[in-house]
Amino acid sequence: MEYEDLNKQIGNKLRYIRKRRGLSLEETAARTGVSKPMLGQIERGISNPTVGTLWKIANGLHVAFSTFIESERPDVQYIDYDRLEVLQGEQGTFHVKPVIPKNTETPFEVYYIELDAQDEYFSQAHPEGVEEYLFLTEGELEVHIKGRSYVLKTGDALRFKANHDHTYRNKSNHMARCTMIIYYSSS
Structure with a gap:
């Protein structure tokens, strides 16, 4: 597309x-x-x-x-990484590739996220009942939520209620990459 x-x-x-x-x-x-x-x-x-x-x-x-960005859901869907669209953050240093969109059949959405070296991205609070799951696949990422910092290294994961402002910070000199799942509870 x-x-x-x-x-x-x-x-x-x-x-x-x-x-x-x-x-x-x-x-x-x-x-x-x-x-x-x-x-x-x-x-x-x-x-x-x-x-x-x-x-x-x-x-x-x-x-x-x-x-x-969602479209009709087929029974089987092959997702070619190289063909995924990239959405940019405000400064162009936070790159989001939507992988699996939320629709009426799935209460979650999946994204590949990249954050450039020595940069950060601020995310406003999501509605009540929304949770984020991060799986760091490369680099190091610091996540700030409710006044606390969580440092993730390659292979680490983090789950949090996303109804508070949160910031992703890459203090390293290398790109940080993660898979993000955003889950929407039925409540």
Whole structure:
């Protein structure tokens, strides 16, 4: 899928959700903290929204992040790593590859995450009931949650309730890579 196609898909999903809920762009902006002009550009498929912007929209509308990128679920699905789309963080140093999107059949979504050397990424709190599972596959990653730091080395894992702001920090001189599962409880 090309960036243009992904942008159009994200825009179409956003417009569908907004209209289904009877929300104006202004009301959606108030709920999400994303400006009305930016929402309009996203809906028209002319803006390439950052990971942070999509999280704000997802949280404000109380939908899974992957809602904007999900497609129909086949019985068997082969996922070619080299063909996965990359979503960038605000500074372009936090790279997200959506692997398995959440849909009506799965209460979770899976991502490959890369964080450049000597960089960090701040994530706003997710809605109540959302948990994150991190599996560090390469490098070292420090995760800050509720005033505590957890240092993960290659092979380590971390699970946490994600309804608090959290920060991922790579203090090393090498790329940090992990697999992230975001689980949405049924409550």
